[in-house]
Amino acid sequence: MTATGANPTIVLVGHGMVGQRFLEALAERGLTATHRVVVLCEEPRPAYDRVALTSYFSGKTPEDLSMTDMEFIKDHGIELYVGDPAETIDREAKKVTARSGLVVDYDVLVLATGSYPFVPPVPNKDAEGCFVYRTIEDLLAIEEYAKAKATTGAVVGGGLLGLEAAGALKGLGLTSHIVEFAPRLMPVQVDEGGGAALLRTIEDMGLSVHTGVGTQEIITDESGAVTGMKLSDGSELATDMVVFSAGVRPRDQLARDCGLTVGERGGISVDEQCRTVSDPHVFAIGECALAADGRVYGLVAPGYEQAQTAAATIAADEAAFTGADLSTKLKLLGVDVASFGDAHGTTDDCLDVVYSDSRAGLYKKLVIGRDGTLLGGILVGDAEAYGTLRAFTGSVPPVAPEALVLPAGAGAPTQLGPSALPDDAIVCSCHNVSKGTIRGAVTDHQCTTVPEVKKCTKAGTGCGSCVKVLGQLVTAELEAGGVEVDKGLCGCFSQTREELYEIVLALRINTYQDLLDRYGRDGARGGDGCEICKPTVGSIIASLAPTIGASGYVLEGEQAALQDSNDHFLANLQKNGSYSVVPRIPGGEITPEGLIVIGEIARDFGLYTKITGGQRIDMFGARVEQLPLIWARLVDAGFESGHAYGKALRTVKSCVGQTWCRYGVQDSVRMAIDLELRYRGLRSPHKLKSAVSGCQRECAEAQSKDFGVIATANGWNLYVGGNGGATPRHADLLGKDLSDAELIRLIDRFLMFYIRTADRLERTSVWLDRIPGGLDHVRDVVVEDSLGICEELESLMAAHVSNYRDEWAETINDPEKLSRFVSFVNAPDTPDPVVGFIPERDQIKPDLPLLSIGMRPAEDVLEGSAQR
Amino acid sequence: MTLAPETTDLKVQLQLADGWFTVCDLNALLPGRGVAALLPDGRQVALFRDRAGTLYAIDNRDPFCGAAVLSRGLTGSHQGRPFVASPLLKQRFDLQSGQCLDDESVRVATYEVRAA
Numbered sequence: 001m002t003a004t005g006a007n008p009t010i011v012l013v014g015h016g017m018v019g020q021r022f023l024e025a026l027a028e029r030g031l032t033a034t035h036r037v038v039v040l041c042e043e044p045r046p047a048y049d050r051v052a053l054t055s056y057f058s059g060k061t062p063e064d065l066s067m068t069d070m071e072f073i074k075d076h077g078i079e080l081y082v083g084d085p086a087e088t089i090d091r092e093a094k095k096v097t098a099r100s101g102l103v104v105d106y107d108v109l110v111l112a113t114g115s116y117p118f119v120p121p122v123p124n125k126d127a128e129g130c131f132v133y134r135t136i137e138d139l140l141a142i143e144e145y146a147k148a149k150a151t152t153g154a155v156v157g158g159g160l161l162g163l164e165a166a167g168a169l170k171g172l173g174l175t176s177h178i179v180e181f182a183p184r185l186m187p188v189q190v191d192e193g194g195g196a197a198l199l200r201t202i203e204d205m206g207l208s209v210h211t212g213v214g215t216q217e218i219i220t221d222e223s224g225a226v227t228g229m230k231l232s233d234g235s236e237l238a239t240d241m242v243v244f245s246a247g248v249r250p251r252d253q254l255a256r257d258c259g260l261t262v263g264e265r266g267g268i269s270v271d272e273q274c275r276t277v278s279d280p281h282v283f284a285i286g287e288c289a290l291a292a293d294g295r296v297y298g299l300v301a302p303g304y305e306q307a308q309t310a311a312a313t314i315a316a317d318e319a320a321f322t323g324a325d326l327s328t329k330l331k332l333l334g335v336d337v338a339s340f341g342d343a344h345g346t347t348d349d350c351l352d353v354v355y356s357d358s359r360a361g362l363y364k365k366l367v368i369g370r371d372g373t374l375l376g377g378i379l380v381g382d383a384e385a386y387g388t389l390r391a392f393t394g395s396v397p398p399v400a401p402e403a404l405v406l407p408a409g410a411g412a413p414t415q416l417g418p419s420a421l422p423d424d425a426i427v428c429s430c431h432n433v434s435k436g437t438i439r440g441a442v443t444d445h446q447c448t449t450v451p452e453v454k455k456c457t458k459a460g461t462g463c464g465s466c467v468k469v470l471g472q473l474v475t476a477e478l479e480a481g482g483v484e485v486d487k488g489l490c491g492c493f494s495q496t497r498e499e500l501y502e503i504v505l506a507l508r509i510n511t512y513q514d515l516l517d518r519y520g521r522d523g524a525r526g527g528d529g530c531e532i533c534k535p536t537v538g539s540i541i542a543s544l545a546p547t548i549g550a551s552g553y554v555l556e557g558e559q560a561a562l563q564d565s566n567d568h569f570l571a572n573l574q575k576n577g578s579y580s581v582v583p584r585i586p587g588g589e590i591t592p593e594g595l596i597v598i599g600e601i602a603r604d605f606g607l608y609t610k611i612t613g614g615q616r617i618d619m620f621g622a623r624v625e626q627l628p629l630i631w632a633r634l635v636d637a638g639f640e641s642g643h644a645y646g647k648a649l650r651t652v653k654s655c656v657g658q659t660w661c662r663y664g665v666q667d668s669v670r671m672a673i674d675l676e677l678r679y680r681g682l683r684s685p686h687k688l689k690s691a692v693s694g695c696q697r698e699c700a701e702a703q704s705k706d707f708g709v710i711a712t713a714n715g716w717n718l719y720v721g722g723n724g725g726a727t728p729r730h731a732d733l734l735g736k737d738l739s740d741a742e743l744i745r746l747i748d749r750f751l752m753f754y755i756r757t758a759d760r761l762e763r764t765s766v767w768l769d770r771i772p773g774g775l776d777h778v779r780d781v782v783v784e785d786s787l788g789i790c791e792e793l794e795s796l797m798a799a800h801v802s803n804y805r806d807e808w809a810e811t812i813n814d815p816e817k818l819s820r821f822v823s824f825v826n827a828p829d830t831p832d833p834v835v836g837f838i839p840e841r842d843q844i845k846p847d848l849p850l851l852s853i854g855m856r857p858a859e860d861v862l863e864g865s866a867q868r
Numbered sequence: 869m870t871l872a873p874e875t876t877d878l879k880v881q882l883q884l885a886d887g888w889f890t891v892c893d894l895n896a897l898l899p900g901r902g903v904a905a906l907l908p909d910g911r912q913v914a915l916f917r918d919r920a921g922t923l924y925a926i927d928n929r930d931p932f933c934g935a936a937v938l939s940r941g942l943t944g945s946h947q948g949r950p951f952v953a954s955p956l957l958k959q960r961f962d963l964q965s966g967q968c969l970d971d972e973s974v975r976v977a978t979y980e981v982r983a984a
């Protein structure tokens with residue numbers, strides 16, 4: 001049955017999410033080796049993550065959204081024609097003709113053409129300023145128009161996509177309206193109670209919702225551009241743009257044209273193998289297909305299952321798609337919304353358990369069968385339990401249903417952990433992975449972390465809603481296997497750094513000893529702690545000093561004993577026991593006089609000087625007793641500690657920006673200086689770095705910083721979680737076009753939230769990737785204030801800023817502290833003889849041989865060991 | 869070289885071959901933090917005082933890197949045993965025996981020390 005050449009040909013029409021999954025399934029089954037595979041892709045780019053489309057507005061680029069690995073396409077010899085849609089199908093001759101004129105003979109044809117957005121037939125629906133919301137191109141057009149011509153936007157449709165679109169418009173700075181014909185929002189997923197909770201929360205965010213009204217006409221001005229819309233209740237709504245999001249319809253025109261059977265309400269009719277009912281050589285999968293159970297599925301998970309079914313059938317394996325679960329969990333505008341199973345309670349004789357608190361925007365409903373089986377449910381405002389509940393659907397949960405929906409604290413709340421799930425419960429519905437498979441990954445495949453399990457099982461790599469449960473299962477499984485998962489900070493504390501922070505803050509504990517004696521592990525209480533927890537707690541106390549009533553000076557009292565060795569001498573220890581000195585040079589800006597002072601000091605003390613990677617100057621080779629003398633001169637000239645030794649703010653690099661640079665759009669140097677002065681001295685779980693660039697060219701490399709700022713024509717974009725070092729990470733966009741005040745407020749919140757929740761020595765990059773919910777969660781907390789803690793975060797930062805004092809200035813004025821800066825307690829004037837230097841390129845370097853000459857005879861000290 | 873022990877109440881003293889050698893005032897030792905002392909023969913000693921007031925003295929040189937910096941390490945206790953972690957590469961040394969806890973073939977000298 002070969003059409004051309006030796007190998008039979010599979011032609012895929014449509015390279016969307018499901019199409020791409022189909023290609024992967026072909027490759028997994030070895031079919032790409034035995035078949036010629038041709039893909040006709042209509043859009044100007046290969047498959048991308050449509051589910052995450054809206055994240056474009058929070059900084060994801062089209063490249064980030066791509067789901068297509070071109071290596072994969074190449075390695076499997078797939079012929080991918082981008083921007084070339086199929087135009088006609090000749091089923092008799094088994095040929096497909098593309099727009100470019102390309103004609104391909106097929107043995108198997110797979111249609112994965114997806115859907116198109118439905119636009120209600122209202123007058124002027126095609127006017128300038130009317131958009132749909134489906135492709136990256138749609139978003140680019142919306143963004144351009146919103147920026148250039150609009151201050152108000154309206155979305156037609158209050159379903160899932162409509163709310164996303166409205167959120168995007170709001171994010172673009174528009175006053176946003178949602179017009180929904182049904183009496184409530186998200187009519188398909190939630191019931192009346194859920195809709196009410198959702199409505200309240202969304203209105204609180206400043207979006208105007210108009211339910212129970214239809215759109216009658218789009219009003220335009222003489223030039224034909226949108227100015228408003230006429231609603232069915234007779235009212236008019238002024239708006240500069242309209243986004244239609246009133247549902248989708250299967251793209252089945254191609255199929256209709258070649259005589260394939262389509263459903264009454266659209267969709268290409270297929271059987272349980274996803275083969276069209278009219279032609280055994282043609283398959284249809286994804287949103288264009290009308291499945292054997294009579295439904296068209298508008299979600300990606302069922303589409304993936306169809307893709308696998310079709311690939312299996314082509315490989316002559318047995319597989320069937322008989323229907324799928326319509327569970328969804330979404331984070332809409334920061335509100336959790338989830339529905340699963342029989343959410344509307346259509347099963348005979350079923351009962352509801354409802355908890356509702358519309359003041360808090362909470363609504364939870366479970367649908368329970370007569371025999372106690374959990375049939376489905378709806379969660380609005382708090383969907384924590386979604387992963388577990390969904391997996392229990394179809395079984396009788398081991399605790400009373402009401403215990404599952406009551407908020408923590410009310411009655412006797414039951415945390416039903418995923419460990420109670422049966423092995424065949426589906427934990428990841430995107431990839432149909434059961435709990436048993438996940439356990440197997442840990443026990444049989446030696447996976448010990450969530451990323452490893454994701455890679456091994458694919459679980460958690462779709463919508464991500466199951467990742468939390470995944471983490472709990474992995475931990476539970478490791479623990480069950482006898483691997484002790486001790487999340488404690490160190491041998492002295494069983495708490496994590498975050499927990500210790502909360503204890504210190506809540507109970508205003510301001511000494512390490514107090515914390516150790518009250519909260520340390522049994523054997524550690526009353527002891528001396530260790531080199532891990534002492535600096536960690538020292539840092540927490542320093543971050544919170546003004547708030548908990550501790551001294552803000554890190555060498556005060558007990559705090560001096562907690563500091564890492566570098567912090568203790570306010571300088572960086574070098575390999576031969578000497579120190580380096582790094583004065584702060586805010587934003588990298590320095591006067592000629594400043595340069596001269598540094599030059600003179602370095603010359604007078606014979607120090608090695610080098611320009612650092614952080615836009616400042618490092619002086620190396622200072623002996624411990626020279627530090628106060630050097631600093632006395634630096635302080636005198638107006639320099640402050642650069643905290644190169646501390647887990648604290650390091651530098652805020654700048655580019656020269658608008659003042660000089662022909663491209664600059666804001667004063668990046670001024671902003672860098674402002675930020676550096678604001679956050680100087682702030683102690684944190686790891687070092688903090690920042691940079692400010694004057695325009696998109698990004699000469700300051702802000703996107704590799706913990707918090708980076710890039711100027712825009714309208715203000716500043718804030719990026720967070722960047723990192724250089726061994727595992728570089730590009731920062732993520734957290735806020736767009738911010739004013740100075742908005743920028744600083746957001747950074748205040750972000751940094752304090754990081755300081756509060758990160759682990760010891762965890763840079764923002766690692767922290768963002770680790771914490772549950774990732775960037776979205778951080779955005780919810782610091783932008784939307786979902787935890788209601790922003791005020792506290794801001795005031796903690798304000799306390800830091802107003803209490804900042806330069807610790808070197810303080811030290812050189814305190815004789816008692818200065819007495820510590822000696823090589824020998826009994827010979828304060830004698831320098832350490834092991835610290836010596838030899839010349840190199842007109843400067844000094846450590847005399848390393850001196851270090852080993854100084855070694856004492858082995859038999860004396862190093863019993864039975866080679867000298868090192 | 870100036871050896872300038874000060875005179876106040878309690879003194880920290882090290883046992884050397886020819887008797888007790890006075891190093892400094894007891895109150896120069898901050899609990900949890902060390903100081904270095906220079907011996908008449910040029911050797912260097914790191915002295916520590918823990919929370920309970922017990923004194924310890926070991927050789928100041930980090931046997932791994934050669935620099936004389938152990939006195940600047942952070943101290944702690946593990947299962948009741950006191951230790952110092954080198955500020956360079958963080959190996960721990962038992963303050964009572966001088967034994968390196970990360971490499972059993974390495975040990976630093978210890979000294980008898982008292983407050984008198």
Ligand code: SRM
Pocket residue numbers: 572573574580581582610611612613614615616617618644650651687689704722723724725726727763
């Ligand atoms: C001096 C300097 C190199 C230079 O000669 O230019 C330097 C020197 C050190 N770096 Fe660095 N880093 C220096 C810029 C950088 C940069 C560039 C930058 O900041 O733009 C990076 C990459 C950016 C980043 O951090 O994301 C950098 C990434 C690191 C890392 C890896 C961090 C990571 O997250 O992976 C370490 C190791 C660590 O911190 O654990 C490190 C650690 C160190 C330490 C502290 C290593 C140590 O423990 O001795 C060095 C101490 C310097 C000293 O004694 O004064 N240094 N280091 C630079 C000082 C900048 C400043 O003015 O403060």
Ligand SMILES: Cc1cc2nc3c(=O)[nH]c(=O)nc-3n(C[C@H](O)[C@H](O)[C@H](O)COP(=O)(O)OP(=O)(O)OC[C@H]3O[C@@H](n4cnc5c(N)ncnc54)[C@H](O)[C@@H]3O)c2cc1C
Pocket residue numbers: 013014015016017018019040041042043050051052053054084085086087112113114115133134135161164251254285286287288297298299300301303328330463
């Ligand atoms: C903003 C948004 C948010 C969403 N959120 C979720 C969510 O949270 N959860 C969820 O499960 N689902 C969500 N969805 C739905 C999900 O994106 C779709 O179910 C999924 O993309 C369907 O995949 P598909 O391959 O069938 O269709 P598509 O991804 O639409 O791909 C079809 C492709 O075929 C192309 N095509 C059409 N005709 C031709 C032709 N003649 N020749 C060549 N190519 C052609 C199209 O251009 C398109 O690229 C969301 C959708 C949107 C728009």
Ligand code: SF4
Pocket residue numbers: 655656657658661662663664665668693694695696697698699700
């Ligand atoms: S980032 Fe822009 S403004 Fe700054 S120096 Fe580079 S080109 Fe100029």
Ligand code: FES
Pocket residue numbers: 427428429430431459460461462463464465466467
């Ligand atoms: S349920 Fe979507 S990734 Fe697992």
